[in-house]
Amino acid sequence: MELDERKRKILQAIIKTYLETGEPVGSRTISKMEGLNLSSATIRNEMADLEEMGYILQPHTSAGRIPSDAGYRLYVDQMMAEKALEREEHALTVKDEEHEKLLAKVDRLETLLQQVAKVLAYNTNYATMVTGPDYKNTNVKFVQLSQVDDEQLLAVIVVGSNVIKNKMIDVEERIPNEELLKLNVLLNTFLTGVSVKEIDLELVQTMKQQAGVYADILEHIFDGIIDAVRSATETEVYTSGATNILKYPELGDINRAGELLEVLEEKKALNHLIADENEDGTTNQYGIQVYIGDETPVETLNDCSIVTATYELEEGVRGKIGIIGPKRMDYDKVVTTLRNLTDELDTIFKNKKT
Amino acid sequence: MELDERKRKILQAIIKTYLETGEPVGSRTISKMEGLNLSSATIRNEMADLEEMGYILQPHTSAGRIPSDAGYRLYVDQMMAEKALEREEHALTVKDEEHEKLLAKVDRLETLLQQVAKVLAYNTNYATMVTGPDYKNTNVKFVQLSQVDDEQLLAVIVVGSNVIKNKMIDVEERIPNEELLKLNVLLNTFLTGVSVKEIDLELVQTMKQQAGVYADILEHIFDGIIDAVRSATETEVYTSGATNILKYPELGDINRAGELLEVLEEKKALNHLIADENEDGTTNQYGIQVYIGDETPVETLNDCSIVTATYELEEGVRGKIGIIGPKRMDYDKVVTTLRNLTDELDTIFKNKKT
DNA sequence: TATTAGCACTCATAGATGTTGAGTGCTAAC
DNA sequence: GTTAGCACTCAACATCTATGAGTGCTAATA
Numbered sequence: 001m002e003l004d005e006r007k008r009k010i011l012q013a014i015i016k017t018y019l020e021t022g023e024p025v026g027s028r029t030i031s032k033m034e035g036l037n038l039s040s041a042t043i044r045n046e047m048a049d050l051e052e053m054g055y056i057l058q059p060h061t062s063a064g065r066i067p068s069d070a071g072y073r074l075y076v077d078q079m080m081a082e083k084a085l086e087r088e089e090h091a092l093t094v095k096d097e098e099h100e101k102l103l104a105k106v107d108r109l110e111t112l113l114q115q116v117a118k119v120l121a122y123n124t125n126y127a128t129m130v131t132g133p134d135y136k137n138t139n140v141k142f143v144q145l146s147q148v149d150d151e152q153l154l155a156v157i158v159v160g161s162n163v164i165k166n167k168m169i170d171v172e173e174r175i176p177n178e179e180l181l182k183l184n185v186l187l188n189t190f191l192t193g194v195s196v197k198e199i200d201l202e203l204v205q206t207m208k209q210q211a212g213v214y215a216d217i218l219e220h221i222f223d224g225i226i227d228a229v230r231s232a233t234e235t236e237v238y239t240s241g242a243t244n245i246l247k248y249p250e251l252g253d254i255n256r257a258g259e260l261l262e263v264l265e266e267k268k269a270l271n272h273l274i275a276d277e278n279e280d281g282t283t284n285q286y287g288i289q290v291y292i293g294d295e296t297p298v299e300t301l302n303d304c305s306i307v308t309a310t311y312e313l314e315e316g317v318r319g320k321i322g323i324i325g326p327k328r329m330d331y332d333k334v335v336t337t338l339r340n341l342t343d344e345l346d347t348i349f350k351n352k353k354t
Numbered sequence: 355m356e357l358d359e360r361k362r363k364i365l366q367a368i369i370k371t372y373l374e375t376g377e378p379v380g381s382r383t384i385s386k387m388e389g390l391n392l393s394s395a396t397i398r399n400e401m402a403d404l405e406e407m408g409y410i411l412q413p414h415t416s417a418g419r420i421p422s423d424a425g426y427r428l429y430v431d432q433m434m435a436e437k438a439l440e441r442e443e444h445a446l447t448v449k450d451e452e453h454e455k456l457l458a459k460v461d462r463l464e465t466l467l468q469q470v471a472k473v474l475a476y477n478t479n480y481a482t483m484v485t486g487p488d489y490k491n492t493n494v495k496f497v498q499l500s501q502v503d504d505e506q507l508l509a510v511i512v513v514g515s516n517v518i519k520n521k522m523i524d525v526e527e528r529i530p531n532e533e534l535l536k537l538n539v540l541l542n543t544f545l546t547g548v549s550v551k552e553i554d555l556e557l558v559q560t561m562k563q564q565a566g567v568y569a570d571i572l573e574h575i576f577d578g579i580i581d582a583v584r585s586a587t588e589t590e591v592y593t594s595g596a597t598n599i600l601k602y603p604e605l606g607d608i609n610r611a612g613e614l615l616e617v618l619e620e621k622k623a624l625n626h627l628i629a630d631e632n633e634d635g636t637t638n639q640y641g642i643q644v645y646i647g648d649e650t651p652v653e654t655l656n657d658c659s660i661v662t663a664t665y666e667l668e669e670g671v672r673g674k675i676g677i678i679g680p681k682r683m684d685y686d687k688v689v690t691t692l693r694n695l696t697d698e699l700d701t702i703f704k705n706k707k708t
Numbered sequence: 709t710a711t712t713a714g715c716a717c718t719c720a721t722a723g724a725t726g727t728t729g730a731g732t733g734c735t736a737a738c
Numbered sequence: 739g740t741t742a743g744c745a746c747t748c749a750a751c752a753t754c755t756a757t758g759a760g761t762g763c764t765a766a767t768a
Contacts, residue, residue: 026731039741062731062747148496166518246612258600380760393712416718416760
């Protein structure tokens with residue numbers, strides 16, 4: 001059977017009204033809509049076809065139809081294609097409010113990202129998550145060891161443009177000033193400008209050798225520093241608006257909802273969402289991906305849809321922004337919002353860099 | 355009417371069984387329990403009295419009784435009194451598992467506290483929160499300004515024994531090395547050893563004056579540093595196990611539950627819990643306080659009970675650990691658990707200090 | 709006087725039954 | 739190919755009826 005123009009239109013209409021109402025839509029509803037003037041009976045026939053083709057399904061015999069995952073997929077793909085076309089027109093739209101709120105506390109990246117998650121949740125009424133950027137591709141910019149007191153050294157490492165990591169290191173005795181100076185020089189010569197992922201055992205070994213006679217004593221200083229740099233790699237996840245999912249009755253059965261909320265609280269699982277980059281063709285110019293139902297990488301979220309976008313903090317240093325909602329999600333609005341948001345973040349980060 | 359021994363026992367029995375079952379308990383249930391051999395009729399009479407006195411209440415005419423807030427209060431007070439007596443016997447109990455898990459990643463205080471919240475939630479099946487310590491009484495230990503690149507200074511401030519704050523400060527041009535050195539000396543002479551709450555405008559003014567001719571240029575450097583120190587004061591709140599509250603049907607109606615979860619997500623409200631220290635007599639030697647129903651300082655939580663304990667990171671630097679659950683909470687277990695936990699934290703922190 | 713047995717009464721809960729209305733599929737007419 | 743018409747299905751809602759746990763009260767008992 002072929003998906004002709006009329007079928008397509010009907011499918012579109014079904015999905016659109018279902019997105020709005022959340023309830024199965026019947027043939028009469030569609031036939032009353034303007035555009036295509038057909039009786040409910042005709043619609044019914046077409047619907048039967050569409051069901052056979054797998055785009056819609058019936059919750060029970062005498063109910064209207066709801067979109068299947070495949071139906072959503074078709075809808076979204078179509079929408080994305082349209083969006084890609086109208087891309088040029090996409091001018092500055094609703095920026096201001098978010099913009100200001102966001103800019104208010106830009107000084108700490110963590111705060112900013114948390115804020116992004118919050119605003120986004122507030123604007124969309126879905127659950128949101130933002131992952132910290134992946135620092136594997138960043139360079140170390142600055143390293144410094146300081147003696148805080150007789151038994152503690154403080155290592156400060158600045159990674160990328162604005163990320164600071166600290167590590168307290170216990171030592172047995174105060175290290176002479178000139179030695180500390182030497183150490184700092186050593187650290188900076190070896191680490192500054194090196195990208196985080198390049199710091200491997202080999203490099204560490206080389207550095208230890210360079211430390212010469214002090215190698216033994218200072219071994220765990222190196223370890224501490226490496227440790228701190230590494231810890232920058234564990235991407236953090238900020239979530240917000242988790243309780244929004246309770247607003248959607250189809251997810252609201254108390255047990256399922258509980259599981260969902262747990263996944264959101266236990267943020268680790270969400271990292272899966274980020275792992276697979278560009279695995280299929282759905283990525284578009286804004287790095288926006290849509291996962292519908294079973295397509296979601298996290299099993300618990302199989303009744304949900306997830307839309308993710310990519311932001312870029314600086315060249316090669318990226319993170320993801322994700323929106324988690326019911327399959328009956330306002331994909332259009334979500335995609336638009338994400339697109340605007342990443343645009344804004346881009347400008348913010350660009351300005352920062354200068 | 356007087357609350358004689360028998361009434362007290364009956365009340366106790368009612369509350370205990372209600373805590374277990376969560377369902378209104380009837381006269382027959384009590385009369386069948388061993389201990390006091392009375393017929394259900396007698397129990398009924400006593401129950402009527404207890405209800406008149408306000409310790410229990412009936413959800414509806416033909417149902418059993420459930421404890422009122424006042425009933426819980428009596429029960430908890432009694433339990434706390436007993437606990438205070440048996441205090442000496444309170445030896446090392448169930449430590450190991452928690453202990454190990456906790457110690458695993460002690461190196462960062464934030465991680466530790468988050469972990470504490472998590473373990474506690476896991477062990478008790480309630481929602482938990484842990485507030486970061488209140489640094490107002492801590493001393494600044496170490497301050498350092500470093501030039502990261504031509505336009506950025508990095509201020510590192512170590513507060514208390516282990517808390518590090520960073521602040522990036524934009525400058526217009528590189529500051530000569532010797533000036534930076536002077537500045538560092540200045541900062542350390544004025545700030546080291548000073549408690550955070552003593553850093554006020556006056557002190558800042560004095561410092562600015564001391565900076566002499568550079569005062570103008572360096573003004574916002576001071577501001578930045580002060581800012582960073584101040585930010586240490588905003589107590590952070592870590593929560594965990596929020597979804598646990600969905601397990602208790604009495605809180606589980608989807609809307610109420612949503613509100614509760616929101617409060618937990620929007621952690622700010624929880625700060626109220628900490629504000630009032632020792633306001634009434636219920637504080638005991640472990641700083642454990644129990645808020646029942648309407649006693650909770652946060653209105654949304656009026657159907658819940660909250661138990662808080664205090665931990666001490668170091669002399670005068672304290673934070674709170676809180677458990678949020680249904681009024682039908684296993685107070686005994688919760689109090690015991692909190693007591694053990696604060697004990698453990700004490701030893702951990704004590705060891706840290708050395 | 710305190711306790712208890714007995715009884716009528718209440719009421720949430722759960723099941724059975726009926727009604728409604730939205731929606732379908734199919735057939736026959738256009 | 740489209741549509742009107744009709745019989746059919748079924749979730750949702752309301753109504754009714756046990757059922758049983760639990761009560762309060764009264765009168766008998768120790």
